[in-house]
Amino acid sequence: MLENLLNTDDLNFLSYLDSLGDFALFSTAIPAIAIYFLVTLPFFMVFWVWYKKEFQARRIQQKQRSNEKQWWKEIRQSILSVLIFTLIDVGVYIAEQHGLTSIYHNVDQYGIPYLLFSVVLMILFQDTFFYWAHRLMHWKPLYKFTHKVHHDSIDVSPFTAYSFHPVETIVEGLPSAIFSFLLQVHFSALIGYQVVSLVLNVVGHLGYEIIPQSWTTHWLLKWKTPSTHHNMHHSHVNGNYTLYFRFWDVWMGTEFKEYPATLQAVYDRMNQHQPEAIASQEPVKIGNA
Ligand SMILES: [Zn+2]
Numbered sequence: 001m002l003e004n005l006l007n008t009d010d011l012n013f014l015s016y017l018d019s020l021g022d023f024a025l026f027s028t029a030i031p032a033i034a035i036y037f038l039v040t041l042p043f044f045m046v047f048w049v050w051y052k053k054e055f056q057a058r059r060i061q062q063k064q065r066s067n068e069k070q071w072w073k074e075i076r077q078s079i080l081s082v083l084i085f086t087l088i089d090v091g092v093y094i095a096e097q098h099g100l101t102s103i104y105h106n107v108d109q110y111g112i113p114y115l116l117f118s119v120v121l122m123i124l125f126q127d128t129f130f131y132w133a134h135r136l137m138h139w140k141p142l143y144k145f146t147h148k149v150h151h152d153s154i155d156v157s158p159f160t161a162y163s164f165h166p167v168e169t170i171v172e173g174l175p176s177a178i179f180s181f182l183l184q185v186h187f188s189a190l191i192g193y194q195v196v197s198l199v200l201n202v203v204g205h206l207g208y209e210i211i212p213q214s215w216t217t218h219w220l221l222k223w224k225t226p227s228t229h230h231n232m233h234h235s236h237v238n239g240n241y242t243l244y245f246r247f248w249d250v251w252m253g254t255e256f257k258e259y260p261a262t263l264q265a266v267y268d269r270m271n272q273h274q275p276e277a278i279a280s281q282e283p284v285k286i287g288n289a
């Protein structure tokens with residue numbers, strides 16, 4: 001195999017993958033893990049290590065419960081999740097080789113505007129899918145076998161984003177597979193969607209508020225969830241089920257009544273730079289899901 005590679009005159013990444021044969025499918029796990037850390041590590045280092053003090057007023061749960069033990073557990077679960085996501089991608093890749101997907105290869109076929117539109121569409125669909133799948137996983141008979149691992153983290157960190165039970169990982173990976181078969185989607189749009197989705201997920205689990213207060217009164221931007229929104233889902237559990245946008249929680253009446261006051265308290269602290277404990281942020285028992 002190595003000789004073949006070295007003797008190849010027109011050596012490029014694609015011929016390299018071809019020369020590896022089926023092994024190439026599994027080698028996608030390495031770039032996937034690299035992308036995972038390229039997104040999560042900078043957020044973690046900036047907010048949780050290097051500028052922890054400077055960003056103290058932005059902390060959503062003022063009492064830190066998150067610790068090294070939790071982070072290592074989250075990282076372990078996340079690597080497992082990335083491997084499962086990669087296997088789903090490999091399945092899509094194999095289907096694509098057999099001409100079974102709706103993936104197209106030439107960007108010019110639909111143009112750049114459609115490519116960007118397809119990423120937005122996938123994010124919106126995933127948010128809807130997540131809301132309902134998430135509510136289903138909070139159903140008591142399913143909770144223990146799907147979603148409990150994710151809720152082991154009460155004071156969330158960037159590493160909580162992909163800290164899932166393997167069954168939940170498969171559920172979370174389904175939209176990507178669905179798009180590959182039902183939507184005219186370019187390979188780069190699928191990758192772009194997965195990266196955007198990871199970034200939004202990490203922002204939702206940052207543990208610090210980074211969405212500007214001005215967005216909360218803007219006619220359109222108010223629909224974007226601040227980090228506090230999903231953070232409250234981890235500290236209070238039975239509400240705020242959405243992750244990226246507030247639509248479904250507002251429409252279904254599942255947004256916490258305390259949410260506006262809690263968010264205001266975070267912004268007040270940020271404006272005054274005076275950290276103080278939020279009494280209402282005491283966690284409830286996870287078993288009550
Ligand atoms: Zn949940």
Ligand SMILES: [Zn+2]
Pocket residue numbers: 150160205230234
């Ligand atoms: Zn979460």
